[in-house]
Structure formats: C-alpha cells, structure tokens
Amino acid sequence: MTVDPVALTAELLRQDTVNPPGREARCLDPLAERLAAAGFRVENVALTPERPNLIARIGPDDRPALAFTGHVDVVPLGEAPWTVDPFAGVIRDGRIYGRGASDMKSGVAAIVAAALAFARDPAPGVAVELALTSGEEVGLEGAKRLAQSGRLGPAGALVVAEPTGLVPCIGYRSVLWLDLVFQGRTAHASNPEVGDNALLKACRAAVALSSWDFDGARHPLLEPPSLNCARLHSGLNYNSVPDRAVLGVDLRLLPDQAFAEVEARVAELTGAHEVIRRHEVRAVWTDPDHPWLKEVARLLAERFGQDGALRTVPYCTDASALLDGYGDIPVLILGPGEAAQAHRTDEWCLVDNIRTASEIYLALMRGWRAS
Numbered sequence: 001m002t003v004d005p006v007a008l009t010a011e012l013l014r015q016d017t018v019n020p021p022g023r024e025a026r027c028l029d030p031l032a033e034r035l036a037a038a039g040f041r042v043e044n045v046a047l048t049p050e051r052p053n054l055i056a057r058i059g060p061d062d063r064p065a066l067a068f069t070g071h072v073d074v075v076p077l078g079e080a081p082w083t084v085d086p087f088a089g090v091i092r093d094g095r096i097y098g099r100g101a102s103d104m105k106s107g108v109a110a111i112v113a114a115a116l117a118f119a120r121d122p123a124p125g126v127a128v129e130l131a132l133t134s135g136e137e138v139g140l141e142g143a144k145r146l147a148q149s150g151r152l153g154p155a156g157a158l159v160v161a162e163p164t165g166l167v168p169c170i171g172y173r174s175v176l177w178l179d180l181v182f183q184g185r186t187a188h189a190s191n192p193e194v195g196d197n198a199l200l201k202a203c204r205a206a207v208a209l210s211s212w213d214f215d216g217a218r219h220p221l222l223e224p225p226s227l228n229c230a231r232l233h234s235g236l237n238y239n240s241v242p243d244r245a246v247l248g249v250d251l252r253l254l255p256d257q258a259f260a261e262v263e264a265r266v267a268e269l270t271g272a273h274e275v276i277r278r279h280e281v282r283a284v285w286t287d288p289d290h291p292w293l294k295e296v297a298r299l300l301a302e303r304f305g306q307d308g309a310l311r312t313v314p315y316c317t318d319a320s321a322l323l324d325g326y327g328d329i330p331v332l333i334l335g336p337g338e339a340a341q342a343h344r345t346d347e348w349c350l351v352d353n354i355r356t357a358s359e360i361y362l363a364l365m366r367g368w369r370a371s
C-alpha cells in the first residue's frame with residue numbers, strides 16, 4: 001500500500017483540527033487504520049477520545065528504532081481574512097494551501113507516506129516508529145502524554161518533521177517562563193515615602209534584566225540566550241502604595257544553562273522575593289559530529305543536492321517532551337514546510353518539498369542501522 005504524500009497532505013488539510021479544541025481524531029484515526037493495515041502495530045495513548053496520540057511501530061521490538069514525529073493540530077486562522085479556503089487543500093502554482101500546510105500536516109503526510117512505502121518492502125532487522133501527536137500547539141500536551149505513558153521506544157534517533165524547508169537542523173534553545181515576585185509595604189498614596197513600593201522594584205528589575213548579557217553565555221550555532229519582560233501585575237487601586245508586584249519574563253536559554261542556576265542568578269540580579277517557574281520546555285541539541293548526523297548530511301548532499309550543513313530552528317518541538325520517553329537520542333529536525341509560513345494567513349507549502357521530504361524519510365528508514 002502506498003500513498004501520494006501530496007494527496008495525503010490535502011486529505012489532512014480538509015480536516016479542521018484548530019487547537020483549541022483540536023479534534024485531532026479527524027486526522028489521526030484514518031492514519032491509524034492505514035498504518036495498521038500496512039502491518040504497523042498501532043497504539044493510541046489518547047488525551048481524550050477526540051484527541052488520540054499514536055505510536056505506530058514496525059520491525060523488531062527489541063531493537064532501537066528510527067523514530068519520526070509530527071503533530072496534526074493547527075493554530076487558529078487569525079483575524080485577517082484568507083484568500084483561499086483554509087480547509088480545502090487547494091493546490092495552485094506548485095503550492096498547497098491551508099492551515100497546517102507548512103506547520104505541519106505536510107510533514108505528517110510525508111512521514112506516513114514514507115512509512116507505508118517502507119512497510120511494503122521493509123529492510124530486515126530495521127525498526128521504525130512513528131509518534132503522531134495531538135495538542136502540540138498548546139504546551140506539547142500529546143507528546144508529554146506519550147512520554148509519560150512508558151510505551152515509547154526503544155529508539156536510537158528521532159526525526160521531527162516540523163517546517164525547515166528541507167534543511168537539516170539539530171537543535172533549539174529552551175523556554176523558561178518565570179514570575180518574579182516583589183514585596184513591599186503599603187501606605188496611603190498621599191504619603192508614599194512611608195511605604196515601600198513593590199511596583200517600582202519590579203520596574204527596576206525589568207530594566208536591570210533587559211541589559212543582562214547572561215554572564216556571556218554563548219553557543220557555536222544557536223542564537224544567544226534572550227529574555228523578554230512580558231507581564232507586570234501590581235496595585236489594587238490608585239490611592240495606595242502597592243506592596244506586591246509580579247513581573248513575568250520569558251527566557252530562551254542554551255542547552256547547558258540549567259534552569260535552577262538561571263533562576264538563582266535572576267533572583268540575585270533583581271532582589272526578587274520569590275521566583276516561580278510557570279512553564280518550561282527543554283532545549284534540544286545534538287552534536288553535529290554524531291555519526292548518524294554525519295551520515296544524514298552525506299545522504300542529503302549526495303542524493304538531494306544539499307550543501308550538507310546542519311542548522312538550528314527558532315521554535316521548539318514535541319522532541320522536548322518525547323526525549324523524556326526516548327532518552328537522550330540524537331534529534332534531526334527536517335520537514336517540507338517553510339518555517340516562515342507557520343501560523344500565517346494563506347499558509348502554504350511547496351508541493352515538490354513534500355515529495356522530497358517523503359523520499360528523504362524513506363531513505364533514512366532504509367539506511368537505518370542502530371548501533
């Protein structure tokens with residue numbers, strides 16, 4: 001059984017899986033049936049009946065598989081009107097249009113098409129595993145559920161089909177959201193000098209943090225760490241000195257910057273009374289000298305006309321959650337979509353890239369030998 005990855009992309013785009021609420025079963029249930037019919041052992045670790053997460057495996061259970069992942073939920077359409085139907089899978093001038101065309105129904109279709117082709121003529125001893133998720137766009141929910149389920153793997157490497165325009169990428173920075181709590185002493189607004197203004201402390205902290213250089217932390221390939229002061233809550237009324245303020249910051253950190261150490265440093269720099277961790281996504285980084293990545297780069301150069309360079313992506317992916325289940329295996333992020341098209345009005349993907357991605361995935365499956 002084989003399927004055209006472009007036709008499959010169109011099929012997935014015709015299903016509205018805007019998250020929230022998701023309803024990813026519209027895409028994943030038919031894919032589960034197809035994969036099972038082709039010989040994959042398919043397990044569903046669902047968030048809810050309408051929100052499945054699939055683990056589909058073929059080949060030996062006791063050998064590390066080459067794993068592939070993609071999500072089928074998409075972000076809302078946004079306020080601006082679309083000039084094409086976002087749920088029709090329209091193909092025009094070499095592009096396929098629709099919400100999720102780049103991020104990332106094309107990637108999922110390319111994975112599944114390659115997997116079905118592999119199942120027709122599997123390489124002996126090679127295990128392939130697909131982890132297809134719901135709920136990526138809101139907190140990597142599905143991937144977290146899969147990682148916690150204990151049902152993943154074993155796997156020796158993970159391919160993430162998020163949009164990279166077919167460029168091989170090997171990492172991204174972590175995400176850390178912190179609330180910094182400042183305390184003071186309230187007083188009547190007519191005598192502010194009697195009080196201790198927590199809001200002013202939070203403002204001074206924001207100014208101090210905005211010029212912090214992370215003590216010089218840098219990385220050879222990834223962007224430098226960054227910090228955005230995003231939220232400020234303080235004050236009950238106009239005529240009191242506020243005795244509490246909460247400053248919310250978003251940090252993007254390098255793989256070796258431990259969250260606890262950064263939190264301690266932020267507390268030290270700002271004098272915050274308390275630092276509360278609101279959200280965290282671990283960084284992903286694979287050594288470019290890893291033998292499998294070198295093999296991938298060689299394959300891409302020899303058979304797919306690429307320069308063989310390995311790059312990074314600005315966004316995070318389900319890999320951050322899945323590695324909690326798979327362990328610290330090498331990660332390759334490579335997909336047919338365009339990163340710049342993600343979440344855009346009139347989102348599209350190059351049709352040719354979808355076919356090429358599927359060919360690349362099939363070549364990776366056939367060439368996989370877990371050592």
Ligand SMILES: [Zn+2]
Pocket residue numbers: 071103104136162
């Ligand atoms: Zn995505």
